Amino acid sequence: MSSAQIEIQLIASLVAISCAIPGTFLVLRKMAMISDAISHSILPGIVIGFFITQDLNSPLLILLAAITGIITVILVEYIQKTGLVKEDTAIGLVFPILFSIGVILIAKNANDVHLDVDAVLLGELAFAPFDRLLISGIDIGPKSLWVIGFILLITIGLLFAFFKELKVSTFDPGLAASLGFSPAIIHYGLMTVSSVTTVGAFDAVGAILVVALMIAPAATAYLLTTDLKRMLIYAIGFGVLSAITGYWLAHYLDASIAGSITTVLGLVFLMVYLFAPNKGVIAVLYREKQQRTEVSLLTFLLHLKNHNEESERHVNHLNEHINWQKVRSKSVLDLALKNNMIQLDDNIVSLTEKGDEFTSQAIDYIITNEDAQIEDMKDDFFLFRG
Amino acid sequence: MDITEYIMLVFTDYTLRTITLGTAILGAVTGMLGSFAVLRKQSLLGDAISHAALPGIAIVFLITGAKDSNVLLLGALVSGLIGTFWIRGIISKTHLKSDTALGLILSLFFGFGMLLLTFIQKQPNANQAGLDKYLFGQAATLVESDVWLMAIVTGICLMILLLFWKEFKMLLFDSDFTKTLGFNTKFIDILITSFIVLAIVLGLQTVGVVLMSAMLLAPAAAARQWTNRLSVMVFLSALFGAFSGVFGTAVSASQNNLSTGPVIVIIAGVFVLISFVFSPSRGLLFKQIRFIKNRRDLQLHKTLAFMFRIAETHENISHPHSIKILNNFQGFTKGTLQKLVQKNYVQLNGNMWSLTREGYKTASNLYNQQTENNE
Numbered sequence: 001m002s003s004a005q006i007e008i009q010l011i012a013s014l015v016a017i018s019c020a021i022p023g024t025f026l027v028l029r030k031m032a033m034i035s036d037a038i039s040h041s042i043l044p045g046i047v048i049g050f051f052i053t054q055d056l057n058s059p060l061l062i063l064l065a066a067i068t069g070i071i072t073v074i075l076v077e078y079i080q081k082t083g084l085v086k087e088d089t090a091i092g093l094v095f096p097i098l099f100s101i102g103v104i105l106i107a108k109n110a111n112d113v114h115l116d117v118d119a120v121l122l123g124e125l126a127f128a129p130f131d132r133l134l135i136s137g138i139d140i141g142p143k144s145l146w147v148i149g150f151i152l153l154i155t156i157g158l159l160f161a162f163f164k165e166l167k168v169s170t171f172d173p174g175l176a177a178s179l180g181f182s183p184a185i186i187h188y189g190l191m192t193v194s195s196v197t198t199v200g201a202f203d204a205v206g207a208i209l210v211v212a213l214m215i216a217p218a219a220t221a222y223l224l225t226t227d228l229k230r231m232l233i234y235a236i237g238f239g240v241l242s243a244i245t246g247y248w249l250a251h252y253l254d255a256s257i258a259g260s261i262t263t264v265l266g267l268v269f270l271m272v273y274l275f276a277p278n279k280g281v282i283a284v285l286y287r288e289k290q291q292r293t294e295v296s297l298l299t300f301l302l303h304l305k306n307h308n309e310e311s312e313r314h315v316n317h318l319n320e321h322i323n324w325q326k327v328r329s330k331s332v333l334d335l336a337l338k339n340n341m342i343q344l345d346d347n348i349v350s351l352t353e354k355g356d357e358f359t360s361q362a363i364d365y366i367i368t369n370e371d372a373q374i375e376d377m378k379d380d381f382f383l384f385r386g
Numbered sequence: 387m388d389i390t391e392y393i394m395l396v397f398t399d400y401t402l403r404t405i406t407l408g409t410a411i412l413g414a415v416t417g418m419l420g421s422f423a424v425l426r427k428q429s430l431l432g433d434a435i436s437h438a439a440l441p442g443i444a445i446v447f448l449i450t451g452a453k454d455s456n457v458l459l460l461g462a463l464v465s466g467l468i469g470t471f472w473i474r475g476i477i478s479k480t481h482l483k484s485d486t487a488l489g490l491i492l493s494l495f496f497g498f499g500m501l502l503l504t505f506i507q508k509q510p511n512a513n514q515a516g517l518d519k520y521l522f523g524q525a526a527t528l529v530e531s532d533v534w535l536m537a538i539v540t541g542i543c544l545m546i547l548l549l550f551w552k553e554f555k556m557l558l559f560d561s562d563f564t565k566t567l568g569f570n571t572k573f574i575d576i577l578i579t580s581f582i583v584l585a586i587v588l589g590l591q592t593v594g595v596v597l598m599s600a601m602l603l604a605p606a607a608a609a610r611q612w613t614n615r616l617s618v619m620v621f622l623s624a625l626f627g628a629f630s631g632v633f634g635t636a637v638s639a640s641q642n643n644l645s646t647g648p649v650i651v652i653i654a655g656v657f658v659l660i661s662f663v664f665s666p667s668r669g670l671l672f673k674q675i676r677f678i679k680n681r682r683d684l685q686l687h688k689t690l691a692f693m694f695r696i697a698e699t700h701e702n703i704s705h706p707h708s709i710k711i712l713n714n715f716q717g718f719t720k721g722t723l724q725k726l727v728q729k730n731y732v733q734l735n736g737n738m739w740s741l742t743r744e745g746y747k748t749a750s751n752l753y754n755q756q757t758e759n760n761e
Contacts, residue, residue, distance in 0.1 A: 027482075032489035033430050040596070082670060084662055085607050088485075089429040093607055096600030097655040100648035103522065107643045209500070212493030219486050256504035262497020269490065273476070284479045 004129040009247050011128055011145050012261060015201045016213055016239030018152040021159055022194045023214030024235050027222060028170050033088070034073060034191070035214045037095040039198050039207045041072040043102030046202070051109065062147070062199045069195025070188065072098060125205065125247075125257040144203050151200040155193055159232075162186070167228055205258040213239060216265040223276040238268055296332045301341060301359045304351050315347045401526070402639060408528040408536060409631030409650060412589050415540040416598075417605035417627025418547065419585045421620045422578055424606040425558050430485070431470070431579075433599035434492040436586045438469025440499025440595050443520055444506060453517070455532060455591055462520075462587045469495050470583055496595070523594030525635060525646035532591065539588055543581055547620075554578055555616055593647040604654035605630060611665035630654040686725060693732065694749035697741045706738035 026032050045068030049061030072094055079090040133143040140146075159166070169176035169186045177183050194214070201210045221234035246261030253260065274281050307313060315333070333349075336342045341355030351359065397403070423432055442465025443458045450457060469491045476487035503517060519527060547554065553574045556564045565571045582602070589598050609623035634650030663671050696707055723739070726732040731745030741749070 027486050030483045030485050032483075032485040036430075036433070036489055036492060079662075082662070084611060084668055084670075085424070086427055086429065088427060089424050089603055089607050092429040092433060092599050092603040093655070093658060096597050096604075096651050100597060100600075100651040100655075103648040104644060104652070107645060107648075209493060209497050211489055212497050215486060215489040216494060219482055219490050222482060222486075223480060250501075253501070253505050254508050255501050259497050259499075259501030259504055262494055263501050266494035266498055269494065273480070279480050281475065281479045 005247075005251075007129045007142055007145060008125055008257070009244050011142065011148060012125060012205075012243035012247055012257070013240045014145070014148045014152050015205060016217070016243040016261075017236050018148060018155050018197050019201055019210060019213035020217045020235040020239040021155050021232065022190060022197055024218040024221070024228075024232050025166060025170055025190055026194065027215060027218040028228075028231075029190075032215045032219075033091055034076070035194055035198070036211045037072055037076065037091045038069040038191075038195050039202075039210045040095040041098035041102075042066070042068045042195065042199055042202070043099050043207065044068060044105060046199070047102050047105045047109075062196065065199040065202075066192060066195040068098070069198060070191055073188070073191045073195075128203070147203070148200050151197055155197065158189070158193060162189070166190070170228075205261065209258045209262050212262040212265055216262075216269050217242070220265075220269045220272045223272050223279045238265070242268055293332065293335060296328065297335055297341075298359075298362055300332050300336060301351065301355055302363070304342065304349060305356065305359045310348055313349045315344075315349060402635075404530055404533055405525045405528050405639075405646070406632055406635045408533045409525055409592060409635045409646065410628040411533065411536045411540055411631075412592055413601065413605065413627030413629070413631030413650070413654075414624040415536070415543055415627075416585045416589055416601045417609070417623035417625070418620050419543065419578075419582050420602035420604075420606035420627070421609060421616070421623045422554065422558065423582050423602055424610060425616075425619075426578075428579075428582075429603050430488050430599070431473070432582065432586055432602035434473060434488040435466045435470055435583050436590065436595045436598035437492040437499075438495035439463070439466040439587055439590055440520065441465050441495055441502055442468075442499075443517065443590075444499050444502030447506060447517060448502065456535060458520075459535075459587050459590070462590055463584060465495070466583045466587055467580065470579055519594070520590050521594050521596060522645055523590065523592045523597070523647040525592045525638075528592060536588055539584060543585065546577070546581065550574065550577065558616070593650060597647050597651045600651040600654060601627070601630075604651070604658050608654070608657040608661040611661040611668050626654070626657050630657060689723070690726065690731060690745065690749045693739070693741055694746065697746060697749075704733070704740045704742065706735060706740040708737055708739075 023032075023035065026035050042065040045065035046061060049058070049064035052064075053061050055061065075094050076087070076090045079085065079094065080087045085093070128144045129142045131143045132139050133141060133146050165176065165181045165186055168179065169181055169183055173183050176186070197214075198207075198210050201213065205213060217235040217238040218231070220238050221231045224234055225231050242264040243261055246264040247257055249264060250257040250260035272280065275283075277283060304313060333342075336355070337344065339354075340352055341358060342349050343352050420432070423429055439462035442461035442463070445465070446458050446461030447453065473484075473487045473491050476482050476490065477484050482490075506517060553564070553569055556567075556569070557571055557574050557578070561571055564574075586598050586602060589601055593601050605623045605625075605627035606619070608626050609619045609621075612622055613619050630650050630653045634653045635646055637653065638644040638646045638649040661669070663669050666672055693707075697705070723732065723734070726745070727734055729745075731742060731748060733740050733742055
């Protein structure tokens with residue numbers, strides 16, 4: 001590994017971390033699409049900043065672009081407040097228009113300067129190590145490393161300083177307001193951090209892929225845990241992992257680093273989406289199937305309880321009466337038998353004592369809907385577990 | 387090139403005519419279907435789909451190695467549909483919310499698409515140049531067959547729309563009711579979503595993945611301000627879309643270095659802005675005017691009620707009083723007093739005012755009405 005390679009991976013990892021932190025809160029606050037809007041609409045800010053400073057890493061440019069990001073948020077909120085369109089439409093209107101203005105500004109003015117739309121969309125991490133920061137002639141590392149490192153430092157500082165406030169206002173805005181934390185300040189603070197991070201990361205991964213680094217690790221982490229601290233740690237972990245793996249994938253394929261980082265992020269998300277223990281699709285589908293069987297079981301038991309006549313309790317009659325397919329009725333019958341809820345004498349089904357008690361409890365539960373009554377049933381009965 | 391010259395050229399120049407027609411048709415079809423997206427609160431779906439279409443284009447190119455735009459669009463369609471259904475899967479099967487799902491699919495698919503595009507660029511296939519036009523779109527590459535394709539798709543959309551109008555409309559405003567009536571809501575839902583995806587994919591070549599969502603939203607958001615009827619909204623939206631396309635092409639053709647896509651989006655944005663401000667029933671301007679007028683009326687009533695209270699204590703209701711006593715409360719201005727005089731509720735005599743009989747009657751009724759309303 002050359003020093004340039006190490007530097008690229010370092011930059012990518014730092015970008016991933018500094019995106020994951022605000023990203024987690026955006027996902028939890030259901031504002032993920034705002035990051036998409038910001039990442040597009042800072043373009044005019046960057047272009048104007050670039051015309052003034054001629055340097056993509058200058059603090060002034062970052063400031064200007066971040067202000068554009070905040071203007072976007074304010075504009076979206078203003079349009080939403082007029083009640084003319086819904087929030088999502090407001091987002092969808094504002095950022096393409098601002099982005100278009102940025103593209104036109106580039107096309108009209110920036111033909112002879114180093115700023116093209118492709119670079120804006122993709123960033124160019126591979127060139128980052130060549131842009132060195134020199135202080136009194138001494139080379140102290142790539143500029144973008146310093147920029148993103150500084151942003152990360154501020155983000156982490158703010159996170160530790162305001163963790164409690166952020167947490168409360170994210171999960172219970174009403175409580176936060178009544179405790180005296182201004183929701184507006186926290187909201188705009190988060191927006192500012194997101195804008196600044198987006199601008200800082202922009203150089204490295206480009207406008208749209210910033211969104212991936214913000215949302216994907218957080219969403220992946222959210223599928224695995226419901227603890228905020230853990231979610232932050234997981235998100236950072238996924239971000240860094242994808243950044244480094246993505247770099248090597250790009251190295252191998254000789255393709256865009258940012259693109260391959262996103263692809264790795266996508267694969268990680270897909271894996272977790274499918275296989276997460278409780279919230280993954282497979283687990284959910286399995287649970288749904290379980291629940292369906294259990295509802296059937298309950299229906300079946302209720303039916304038995306309601307009918308004492310032998311003719312109503314014949315196995316074949318049950319098939320017709322509850323209108324189930326053969327396979328399904330068989331599986332329900334087996335399940336009930338296995339749990340000792342019913343007994344079979346000569347194809348006549350009757351409830352055992354346990355089954356009878358269980359059914360009455362279940363009816364009670366359905367009618368009263370009180371949790372305490374079924375505490376002890378929860379273990380062997382999937383349906384009521386939540 | 388100025389505008390008159392441009393209009394001349396539209397009728398004579400093949401390229402310009404094709405582009406203008408293409409963008410107009412595109413604007414119309416996206417506007418039409420965009421109305422549904424906006425009303426179904428799926429505005430950002432367009433953004434997600436258009437980004438999600440990118441890997442489809444790249445994969446088809448990798449497989450076929452050809453740049454036939456129809457085949458590429460087919461790839462985009464498939465990839466866009468996969469994205470859409472994955473979004474639905476995420477929303478329905480996990481606790482992630484729709485915004486997260488949209489942002490995820492958007493960025494992940496796009497990132498994957500970019501990976502493939504950069505990978506293709508490094509390939510020795512000379513044919514690859516120009517694939518990145520799908521990022522921002524290049525209306526200039528439209529040829530007559532593309533326009534035909536657009537026209538055919540628009541025709542099919544229109545037919546389906548007319549055929550399923552009742553179902554679409556009902557699903558839009560009351561999906562539960564539709565379900566209870568026995569319609570297959572899932573099918574209708576998938577149908578309309580698929581056509582939205584189709585319209586988006588169709589526009590990729592012209593406007594590009596990044597800005598396509600605005601084409602879908604802006605005309606519909608503008609049209610929404612002018613009407614409360616779905617049919618009128620769809621029609622207006624198509625009209626706005628078509629005009630954005632035509633004007634956008636005209637502006638970008640008359641200037642150097644202006645790509646068509648962003649210009650069309652900005653023109654559509656102007657339509658939205660105008661609609662937001664000037665729409666008679668919902669627009670901000672008229673809303674503000676109504677607001678001010680209401681406030682004035684209220685002030686007028688307040689002054690009148692105040693005068694009534696004073697006049698009440700006197701036997702002769704037209705007993706003159708000094709204007710000065712009105713200064714004690716804030717609703718009074720010279721203007722309101724003048725207005726009251728105009729309505730013949732009040733007579734002015736130098737520094738003194740007195741309530742007329744008519745004014746007294748109105749004021750007492752006003753008072754009664756208010757108490758009635760309060761009860």
